[in-house]
Amino acid sequence: MKRTLDAAEPSPVFLSREKRQRLALERRQAAVADQRRSELPTPPPPPHDPPFSCRHYPDRHHDRRGRDQDRDGREKDRAERAREKELEAIREQYLGGSKDKKPKTVAKPRDRFRFDWASTDDTSRVDAVNNQPPHGALLLYGRGFLAGIDRREQKKAAAAALHKDAAATYDALDMRVDRHWTDKRAEEMTERDWRILREDFGISYRGSRVPRPMRSWAESGLGAELLRNVDRAGYRKPTPIQMAAVPLGLQRRDVIGVAQTGSGKTAAFVLPMLAYIARMPLPTSHSEADEGPYALVLAPTRELAQQIERETVKLAACLGIRVVSIVGGKSDGQSTIQKQASMLERGCEVIVATPGRLLDCLESRYAVLNRCSYVVLDEADRMIDMGFEPQVVGVLDAMPSSHLKPENADEELEEARTYRTTHMFSATMPPAVERLARKYLRNPVVVTVGSAGKAADLVTQNVVMVKVQEKMPRLKRILADLGKDRTAIVFCNTKNSVEKLTHDVENAGLCRVTALHGGKSQDERMASLDGFRNGRFNVLVATDLAARGIDVPEVAHVINYEMPSSIDLYTHRIGRTGRAGKKGLSTSFLTLEDTDIFFDLRQMLVQSNSPVPPELARHETSKFKPGSLPGRPPRRNGTVHAYH
Numbered sequence: 302m303k304r305t306l307d308a309a310e311p312s313p314v315f316l317s318r319e320k321r322q323r324l325a326l327e328r329r330q331a332a333v334a335d336q337r338r339s340e341l342p343t344p345p346p347p348p349h350d351p352p353f354s355c356r357h358y359p360d361r362h363h364d365r366r367g368r369d370q371d372r373d374g375r376e377k378d379r380a381e382r383a384r385e386k387e388l389e390a391i392r393e394q395y396l397g398g399s400k401d402k403k404p405k406t407v408a409k410p411r412d413r414f415r416f417d418w419a420s421t422d423d424t425s426r427v428d429a430v431n432n433q434p435p436h437g438a439l440l441l442y443g444r445g446f447l448a449g450i451d452r453r454e455q456k457k458a459a460a461a462a463l464h465k466d467a468a469a470t471y472d473a474l475d476m477r478v479d480r481h482w483t484d485k486r487a488e489e490m491t492e493r494d495w496r497i498l499r500e501d502f503g504i505s506y507r508g509s510r511v512p513r514p515m516r517s518w519a520e521s522g523l524g525a526e527l528l529r530n531v532d533r534a535g536y537r538k539p540t541p542i543q544m545a546a547v548p549l550g551l552q553r554r555d556v557i558g559v560a561q562t563g564s565g566k567t568a569a570f571v572l573p574m575l576a577y578i579a580r581m582p583l584p585t586s587h588s589e590a591d592e593g594p595y596a597l598v599l600a601p602t603r604e605l606a607q608q609i610e611r612e613t614v615k616l617a618a619c620l621g622i623r624v625v626s627i628v629g630g631k632s633d634g635q636s637t638i639q640k641q642a643s644m645l646e647r648g649c650e651v652i653v654a655t656p657g658r659l660l661d662c663l664e665s666r667y668a669v670l671n672r673c674s675y676v677v678l679d680e681a682d683r684m685i686d687m688g689f690e691p692q693v694v695g696v697l698d699a700m701p702s703s704h705l706k707p708e709n710a711d712e713e714l715e716e717a718r719t720y721r722t723t724h725m726f727s728a729t730m731p732p733a734v735e736r737l738a739r740k741y742l743r744n745p746v747v748v749t750v751g752s753a754g755k756a757a758d759l760v761t762q763n764v765v766m767v768k769v770q771e772k773m774p775r776l777k778r779i780l781a782d783l784g785k786d787r788t789a790i791v792f793c794n795t796k797n798s799v800e801k802l803t804h805d806v807e808n809a810g811l812c813r814v815t816a817l818h819g820g821k822s823q824d825e826r827m828a829s830l831d832g833f834r835n836g837r838f839n840v841l842v843a844t845d846l847a848a849r850g851i852d853v854p855e856v857a858h859v860i861n862y863e864m865p866s867s868i869d870l871y872t873h874r875i876g877r878t879g880r881a882g883k884k885g886l887s888t889s890f891l892t893l894e895d896t897d898i899f900f901d902l903r904q905m906l907v908q909s910n911s912p913v914p915p916e917l918a919r920h921e922t923s924k925f926k927p928g929s930l931p932g933r934p935p936r937r938n939g940t941v942h943a944y945h
């Protein structure tokens with residue numbers, strides 16, 4: 302059946318390309334011919350009686366026939382041309398076009414010649430200055446050059462004009478090779494100069510409407526008397542934290558200041574505080590004195606409070622500003638509170654206090670803070686660490702809340718009103734400080750010099766992994782190297798270990814040693830520290846009482862005989878050396894018991910490019926933050942210094 306069907310259909314025949322084209326052409330011609338035939342006008346009707354009109358006008362009939370013939374001829378021509386055109390199109394379709402297709406070249410706008418004057422300009426105008434056509438060639442007939450055109454002269458004139466223009470632009474836009482900011486006056490400083498200055502000193506700010514740092518004491522805006530006292534103190538140039546914080550203090554802005562140990566933070570808050578008090582009327586009567594001081598400084602330890610008192614007295618010389626320190630403890634068997642109460646009764650402009658003792662005085666009405674509107678919390682983090690937060694809050698709440706600035710930073714401050722200014726300063730600002738700052742600071746500026754929580758760059762950190770029994774022989778070697786002229790502080794963690802170590806060192810006879818810890822009476826503590834300061838002793842064995850803020854110039858070596866429990870304490874301890882621009886050395890005895898600090902210590906050593914002992918680097922605990930899970934990045938719980 303299939304075979305019969307196949308036989309019925311003709312089998313496909315292969316046709317060459319030429320044949321296919323020819324057949325297609327023929328088919329197309331036939332189709333066109335058919336179409337033409339169908340379009341041809343119908344043949345003229347057979348002769349019949351002309352219509353009525355023709356019958357009466359034979360000439361007209363003759364003309365009309367002639368016109369018909371002409372029209373036929375034209376239509377024929379048109380059809381012929383159309384046919385040729387069509388054939389041409391078919392040929393082009395199947396055989397390809399014979400015309401060369403050259404791309405048209407159109408001049409792009411940038412290739413087109415442009416005159417450097419507008420078409421509307423009158424180029425025939427004579428240049429008034431050079432008395433020559435501005436765009437024409439300089440015609441110098443008789444000068445011996447071809448066609449009177451002196452190209453050399455023209456070039457010279459053009460170069461001179463260019464030079465004149467460039468000099469004018471240079472002066473107008475200050476395009477001179479820029480001078481360093483140190484060679485400029487404050488008014489000449491550009492935004493870029495201020496940025497370079499901040500980078501040069503590692504100063505960074507967070508906050509709004511931050512005033513520029515001061516570049517020198519002369520530009521500080523402190524009064525003449527204060528500047529004289531600064532000069533007398535030997536402070537030739539402000540330190541970076543002073544450059545940043547003094548202008549802020551003078552503007553009565555709230556400040557959180559973070560700068561390395563020994564970088565002059567005390568003067569950074571004391572100077573603007575004294576400038577504020579110097580502008581206030583000094584009390585003339587008892588009743589005014591009863592209103593309390595203008596300013597208050599809180600510090601975590603008695604020693605630090607007394608040190609700040611000394612610095613304030615030094616810088617307030619000749620200003621008639623009275624400073625009283627209110628710290629705990631007993632003196633001469635008698636409670637210091639009575640002594641301090643009688644001093645307060647006489648009146649003062651500044652109180653420097655530890656929070657616990659001041660709160661006692663406030664509660665027993667020895668002290669009042671009715672007109673106090675300048676508060677500094679020095680080592681605020683330590684006060685919280687030591688559990689003094691309730692006392693600090695108690696003291697701050699004893700001040701008139703009406704002095705607090707409005708919470709809304711955009712709200713206008715009244716000119717005539719005195720608002721409270723609150724400053725917090727430390728070398729470390731852990732997140733715990735945030736709570737306090739949030740409650741008592743208004744729109745503060747956070748100023749950081751270097752990196753927050755970083756150990757002072759000037760301290761060489763040496764950490765050695767030891768066994769407990771190796772500590773004493775090593776310490777003896779260090780003290781022997783130290784000699785009797787240079788000074789060192791040796792830190793232990795408890796009163797007992799301070800006592801024991803002091804005894805052992807004394808017996809070794811290598812140095813003049815004294816001890817400082819919280820178990821001693823106030824007089825003993827003062828005797829130890831003063832003895833160390835004035836050189837009677839050259840080695841101080843101490844607890845963390847001496848870790849914060851204590852400023853003894855020229856401490857050559859700090860030894861962590863026992864490691865502190867936190868990295869912040871480590872930072873403050875080693876910061877007792879390498880102060881006020883001098884270099885220092887620290888040695889820390891690390892044992893396998895001190896795993897709590899391994900992680901942070903390793904990080905700190907790496908950050909400060911100090912050698913990491915191989916035992917510490919290898920230890921598992923040094924790789925993970927205590928409490929974090931291995932494999933997960935440690936929680937960022939480190940030093941934070943802002944709370945926005």
Ligand SMILES: Nc1ncnc2c1ncn2[C@@H]1O[C@H](COP(=O)(O)OP(=O)(O)OP(=O)(O)O)[C@@H](O)[C@H]1O
Pocket residue numbers: 535536537538539540543560561562563564565566567568727728849850851852854876880881
């Ligand atoms: N501008 C200055 N020029 C030279 N020395 C200065 C200057 N300002 C302060 N000092 C000195 O630098 C030393 C350290 O100052 P200060 O005790 O204020 O440092 P600190 O930053 O508070 O340190 P810490 O964080 O340990 O409390 C002091 O002896 C002080 O007299």
